[in-house]
Amino acid sequence: VSDNIDDNLIGDVNIKDNWGNSIVIDHKNGLFSEISHLKKLSFKVKIGDYVKRGDIIASCGNSGRSPEPHLHYQLQTTNEIGAKTLDYPIGSYILRNNDKFELKTFEKPKEGEFISNAVINPLLKKVFNIIPGTKLNWEWKGEMESWEVFTDEWNRTYIYCKEKKTIAWFANDGVVFRFSDFEGNRNTFLYHFFVGCNKVFLGYYQDLELKEKYPITFKNNILFGYLQDLTAPFFQVVKADYSLRYVDASGINNSDKIELESISVSRIGSIKLKTITCKISINEKGFNEFIIYDGTKKSIAKCIDIV
Numbered sequence: 001v002s003d004n005i006d007d008n009l010i011g012d013v014n015i016k017d018n019w020g021n022s023i024v025i026d027h028k029n030g031l032f033s034e035i036s037h038l039k040k041l042s043f044k045v046k047i048g049d050y051v052k053r054g055d056i057i058a059s060c061g062n063s064g065r066s067p068e069p070h071l072h073y074q075l076q077t078t079n080e081i082g083a084k085t086l087d088y089p090i091g092s093y094i095l096r097n098n099d100k101f102e103l104k105t106f107e108k109p110k111e112g113e114f115i116s117n118a119v120i121n122p123l124l125k126k127v128f129n130i131i132p133g134t135k136l137n138w139e140w141k142g143e144m145e146s147w148e149v150f151t152d153e154w155n156r157t158y159i160y161c162k163e164k165k166t167i168a169w170f171a172n173d174g175v176v177f178r179f180s181d182f183e184g185n186r187n188t189f190l191y192h193f194f195v196g197c198n199k200v201f202l203g204y205y206q207d208l209e210l211k212e213k214y215p216i217t218f219k220n221n222i223l224f225g226y227l228q229d230l231t232a233p234f235f236q237v238v239k240a241d242y243s244l245r246y247v248d249a250s251g252i253n254n255s256d257k258i259e260l261e262s263i264s265v266s267r268i269g270s271i272k273l274k275t276i277t278c279k280i281s282i283n284e285k286g287f288n289e290f291i292i293y294d295g296t297k298k299s300i301a302k303c304i305d306i307v
Contacts, residue, residue, distance in 0.1 A: 002081060003043045005063040013065050020064020022081045023057060032079050036072040037064050092175045094118050101205040118175050121204040123255045127282045128177040128200060132157060140189040140301040161190045168194040176201055189301045192292050196262045196278030198242050204252055210244040240266045257283045
């Protein structure tokens with residue numbers, strides 16, 4: 001912590017105290033972050049304090065080699081103020097292009113781009129906060145699927161359906177809910193939930209669209225499945241694209257109802273093999289309805305209760 005340097009008048013610079021008032025944070029994983037040119041006497045933390053996401057630690061200022069109020073932020077591998085900058089991506093941010101919004105994850109903004117912190121929608125955060133011990137009961141195609149959430153010995157969180165003996169592993173970092181793997185019967189609703197909610201950003205921006213490429217998991221033609229298994233050690237013949245669109249909400253930040261739509265397509269080159277479309281409806285009680293279009297077949301899943 002360095003907090004004893006006066007702010008400059010606009011246009012002036014302090015070439016003696018280059019970095020101005022600064023804070024260095026040890027992230028305990030080999031990474032340190034430095035925030036500089038802060039406002040004098042605005043610090044909310046001291047040496048030895050622990051901080052977490054969302055904490056206010058200081059105010060933007062104009063101290064040091066700074067001709068106008070701004071914030072300098074960098075990542076580095078040591079704890080010294082002014083250490084060499086580490087070229088490292090940002091976990092998540094929103095890119096604004098005119099009236100369009102795009103979620104960026106683990107990328108580096110380009111010069112001149114307008115970006116902002118990702119604003120989380122309370123309803124999406126609540127509904128996708130599926131913690132160990134949670135139980136969900138669904139009705140799909142005249143049958144019941146009872147799910148329960150567990151954590152394994154590697155600290156991976158997963159949904160388990162006892163009746164169908166299926167498992168879907170997922171992670172939630174507070175910004176993005178994401179499935180990582182599926183095991184078991186694919187003629188189940190848990191499998192379609194895995195496909196339809198493969199990646200969900202927990203903020204709501206009208207018409208924002210997420211796009212993702214992921215390992216093939218669809219129920220394709222047996223011949224294509226054999227071809228994929230044969231060529232997997234060398235290259236991936238069958239590929240899959242996933243997109244999620246934010247269709248409608250009763251309010252941007254104080255929503256009591258949200259509609260999402262995901263489309264997953266498996267293909268070989270430009271040839272589409274299979275398309276699965278999921279329309280996802282949530283409300284204050286949690287998941288409401290899941291409409292699935294698997295090729296030409298339509299089915300509806302209803303969430304009976306969440307415990």
